[in-house]
Amino acid sequence: TQLLEQSPQFLSIQEGENLTVYCNSSSVFSSLQWYRQEPGEGPVLLVTVVTGGEVKKLKRLTFQFGDARKDSSLHITAAQPGDTGLYLCVGGVGDYKLSFGAGTTVTVRA
């Protein structure tokens, strides 16, 4: 299993602030997905990035895939309490091999 380092592990911010979560690896991934998971539920896919340098936006969320496809970031602008959850990055190698980041617990205080 390839190592995918995710940081920070915990993030607590005030409503309206911005935040960024990072995923880094020494290995190249064919694709990278970001998921959000709420307590007691399974992870829900937010986005998939497959092209080096790709940037995708989902409302206030901006996802970037590094040029070398070894790293990715998730940036949330003007965070809201509804953004609270565990964010996971998952790197794909080939068709089925997956590498999971350790997860970032985000808490947005009202």
Added chain:
Amino acid sequence: GAVVSQHPSRVICKSGTSVKIECRSLDFQATTMFWYRQFPKQSLMLMATSNEGSKATYEQGVEKDKFLINHASLTLSTLTVTSAHPEDSSFYICSARDGWAGNGYTFGSGTRLTVV
């Protein structure tokens, strides 16, 4: 979009008994499904890869005889925790993929297992 149904969502069982968890792909066929275990506020740990019509592939350190996986059809995989003990209490999640890697993986809603 793709939906994966996992059942039951919660189960409490006595120590020494066995528990079966089902994972179904509702609107797509999944030749491969994955089973994970998750501890509070931590990421998912892959336990095994379930392959339709063949034996599952287990990750290092996962006991095959304790966590029995059956993938008898293209839409159903089951995980049976045999002779459960309190240390098996955890959140178990399955996932499957619909089509190519760009679609991402769809996860079940998870099963909270408590062994008393």
